[in-house]
Amino acid sequence: MSKQKLPRKTKKQKERAQKILNELYTYYPNPECELDHRNPFELLIATILSAQCTDVRVNKVTPELFELYPTPELMKDAPIEDLEELVRTTGFFRNKAKSLKETSTILAEEFDGKVPQNMDDLLKLRGAARKTANVVLGNAFGINEGVVVDTHVKRFSNRFGLTKHKSNTDKIERDLMALFPQENWTDLSHLMIHHGRGPCKARISSAPDHPLCEEYGINCECQKMRDKEKKS
Template sequence: MSKNKLPKTPYKTDEQKERAEELLNELYKYYPNPHCELNHRNAFELLIATILSAQCTDERVNKTTPALFETYPTPELMAEAPLEELEQLVKSTGFYKNKAKSLKETSQILTEKFDGEVPKNMKDLLSLRGVARKTANVVLGNAYGINVGVVVDTHVKRLANRFDLTRESKNTNKIEKVLMALFPRENWTDLSHLMIHHGRAACKARFSTPSNHPICKKYGRRCECQSMSSD
């Protein structure tokens, strides 16, 4: 199976969906303004920022992109950029040689094939260098308001397991399908942001003491931050 091809949507009971909707409402209560934390002014900037965010924090990307977009604000200009200059501009995000190539080649494809516009569908987005399903979901959901899937990053993967939404711990495509089956489509983009906000604020990967957050206490059936001792 292709890494970007999703497995069949699993069946979920009304009880499972009801629990998921209750969890969603609780997340909205504690994080009422779910949003993408990558700074961007348009779909092109979001696409580039998301490519740079691979194996890198949003904070670091947000410190890198202002100079990048000031120098190369459009696909046309970035497509013509010397590769060495792109490498220097994005060096602090890590894996900068591959990322610079992705930025340049993606910009070339946007310019030559899509008239300088970022596509509004999954198939065309996946034809761009450096773009897999996760990146495409980010762009479609946040730049265009199109809910095609759920962004599954390390926080979403961790919380999906801790909240006992899935027993799948590795395959992000399978996790995404489970979340798509449990939650209403109109909330898919928000869901990722809500889980990321909670993962960063309360239900972190490593704890010295339990978080004692109400959401973790109520829904964290497999939540390590609730099961561990505070001694």
């Protein structure tokens, strides 16, 4: 997507985006991935497991999983029943176990047991959609191919008026890529997620003139709150 033509953004829009980015860095100076991992393979597997599951839960599951099956070669030969039991608490465990086994097989047989460092090859892996690929590229290899868009990033982007798209993750990602410098794309996702899990939760302050973010000392110009103020 980064090689495709992105939406045109005005200088004013980009300047505002930069101010928001700077402020986020002020409050979250060391943004990083919250999935525990020691290498690209572990990050890939953890990210696949994180679908419809919290990072906290995944981090409780992966230590035993990686102790038993630390490489693609070992994981591809793991009994599917064992994988299912190990990842059961992450939800959708049967599909996830199949994804882990099939992905490990592809890595072992087609990529010499190594996680590929490009979007096209990552998308060949079962359970690895663009979001997963962006996580792996950005955090394992330092490659800013795109912006990870999860529920927190969606909410943040809409409240801050960074996109007009409510649910289309591809279009939201393109808007963010067009607004923010490429070297910050990986950090940007972490920053928005940190803010979304903290002051910018889905349920916001009931008082229109007192956004929850301001309770944390962050003047975020929340679009949703500003809209409420106009109606009140």
